[in-house]
Amino acid sequence: MRRLWFAFALVASALFGVVGPVSAHGIGGRTDLPLPAWQLAWAAGFAVASSFVALGAFWASPRLADAAAGRALVSVRTTGVRVLFAVTRLVGLSVFAVVLIAAWAGNVNSAVNISGDAFLIWFWVGLQMASFLIGDVWRLFNPYETIADGAAWIRARSRGESLAPVDNDGTTLWPAVAAIFVYLWYELAYHSTESPRSIGVFLTVYSIAMLSGAVRNGRGFVRTADGFAVLFSKLAAMAPLFVENGRLRARSPLTGLSRLSRTPGTVPFVLVVLGSTTFDGFTRSSFWLDVAGGQAGWERTVTSTVGLLVIIGLVGMIYLVAMSMMSSLTGEDASELSEIFGPTLVPIAAAYAVAHYFSLLVLDGQRMIIQISDPLGRVGICSAPRTTPSISR
Structure with missing residues (x-):
C-alpha cells in the first residue's frame, strides 16, 4: 500500500x-x-x-472503514418518522409541481419566474451543498421516487400482492452518466438555459424518461438512473448523517467515502461532473471569450457543446493517464486502480461546487424568498434586478 x-x-x-x-x-x-x-x-x-x-x-493501514459505521441515533421505522417522511415526500412533489407549472405557464421573464432560481440555484447548487454537509437530503423529497413508489404500490394492490422491496443489485450507473451529462449540457452549453419555457421542456422530458424507466425496470431504476439522485448520494458519503438498517446514524465527516460502492459507471459519472465544472471555469478565460464571446443562439450552443465534450474528455484522459502511470510503477491493474481511487474524486467535486457556485447561492438565491409570494411572476411583486451573472455565463 x-x-x-x-x-x-x-x-x-x-x-x-x-x-x-x-x-x-x-x-x-x-x-x-x-x-x-x-x-x-x-x-x-x-x-x-x-x-x-x-x-x-x-497512514499505512485503513482507518476510515471502522469509523464509517458511525453511531446509531434513532430508528426511522417508528410511526412518527414515517409520517414525517410522508410529509417531506408530499412537500417535494408539491414543490416540483409548482416549479413545473411556473415553467410552462408563468411569466417568461426569468427574473420574476420562480422556476429558474428554484431549479438552477436552490435545487442544483443548494442540494449539492446540503448533501455533503448534512446527508442524502434529496431522498426525503425526491418526487420521482414518490411517483414510482406510488405507482408500484397501486399496481401491487390491484394484483393482491405485497409491495416488493427495491432491488438495486447488479445495477449500473451508466444511465445516470447520460442523465447528468444531459443536464450539464443544458446548464452550460445550451444558449437559453434560464428561459422558463426551456426549463419546462427539460423537466418534462427528463421526468418522462425517469418515470418510464421506472415502469419498465422497477422503481429501483430511479435511484441508479436519476443523475441528480446519484450525484447527491455520492456527495452524501462525506456527510455526518446517514441511514442504514432502519436507523439514522452519525459518523465523522468524510469517513463514508470508504464505503462507496464500486458500481460500474461510478468513476465516469464523477469525471463528467468534474469536467463540466472545469469547463464552466474555462468559459471565464480570455481564450474562451475570444472564441465564443461574440456568438449567440445555436452558434454558441454548438461551440459550447464542443468545448464541454473536449474538457470532459481531457479530464477523463488525465485521470486515466495517472492510473496508467501508477500501474506501471506498482504492477497493479490500471482499471482496478481507477476504481480504488474513484472515491477521492468526490471531495474534489464538492470543492468545485463550493468554489464556483457558493456566491451564486448566497446572492441570487435570495431572490426566491420574494418569488415564493408570486411563483408564476404574474402579480408583479418580484421586480428587482439580478445581482450576479447567470449560472452558465
Missing part, C-alpha cells in the same frame, strides 16, 4: 509539473495572483505530492 501511495505522489507531481498555466481561484482571478503560472503549477504539484507521501508514510 505504501508503494501505491508513493506512486500516486510521483504521478501527481509529474502531472502538475507539466500542465503549465492552470486555473486557480484567487482574488480577481488567476491573472491577478502575485505568482508566475509556472511557480503556481510547481507549488501545487509539490503540495499534492508531499500530501500523498505523508499519507503513505503515516
Whole structure:
C-alpha cells in the first residue's frame, strides 16, 4: 500500500509539473495572483505530492472503514418518522409541481419566474451543498421516487400482492452518466438555459424518461438512473448523517467515502461532473471569450457543446493517464486502480461546487424568498434586478 501511495505522489507531481498555466481561484482571478503560472503549477504539484507521501508514510493501514459505521441515533421505522417522511415526500412533489407549472405557464421573464432560481440555484447548487454537509437530503423529497413508489404500490394492490422491496443489485450507473451529462449540457452549453419555457421542456422530458424507466425496470431504476439522485448520494458519503438498517446514524465527516460502492459507471459519472465544472471555469478565460464571446443562439450552443465534450474528455484522459502511470510503477491493474481511487474524486467535486457556485447561492438565491409570494411572476411583486451573472455565463 505504501508503494501505491508513493506512486500516486510521483504521478501527481509529474502531472502538475507539466500542465503549465492552470486555473486557480484567487482574488480577481488567476491573472491577478502575485505568482508566475509556472511557480503556481510547481507549488501545487509539490503540495499534492508531499500530501500523498505523508499519507503513505503515516497512514499505512485503513482507518476510515471502522469509523464509517458511525453511531446509531434513532430508528426511522417508528410511526412518527414515517409520517414525517410522508410529509417531506408530499412537500417535494408539491414543490416540483409548482416549479413545473411556473415553467410552462408563468411569466417568461426569468427574473420574476420562480422556476429558474428554484431549479438552477436552490435545487442544483443548494442540494449539492446540503448533501455533503448534512446527508442524502434529496431522498426525503425526491418526487420521482414518490411517483414510482406510488405507482408500484397501486399496481401491487390491484394484483393482491405485497409491495416488493427495491432491488438495486447488479445495477449500473451508466444511465445516470447520460442523465447528468444531459443536464450539464443544458446548464452550460445550451444558449437559453434560464428561459422558463426551456426549463419546462427539460423537466418534462427528463421526468418522462425517469418515470418510464421506472415502469419498465422497477422503481429501483430511479435511484441508479436519476443523475441528480446519484450525484447527491455520492456527495452524501462525506456527510455526518446517514441511514442504514432502519436507523439514522452519525459518523465523522468524510469517513463514508470508504464505503462507496464500486458500481460500474461510478468513476465516469464523477469525471463528467468534474469536467463540466472545469469547463464552466474555462468559459471565464480570455481564450474562451475570444472564441465564443461574440456568438449567440445555436452558434454558441454548438461551440459550447464542443468545448464541454473536449474538457470532459481531457479530464477523463488525465485521470486515466495517472492510473496508467501508477500501474506501471506498482504492477497493479490500471482499471482496478481507477476504481480504488474513484472515491477521492468526490471531495474534489464538492470543492468545485463550493468554489464556483457558493456566491451564486448566497446572492441570487435570495431572490426566491420574494418569488415564493408570486411563483408564476404574474402579480408583479418580484421586480428587482439580478445581482450576479447567470449560472452558465
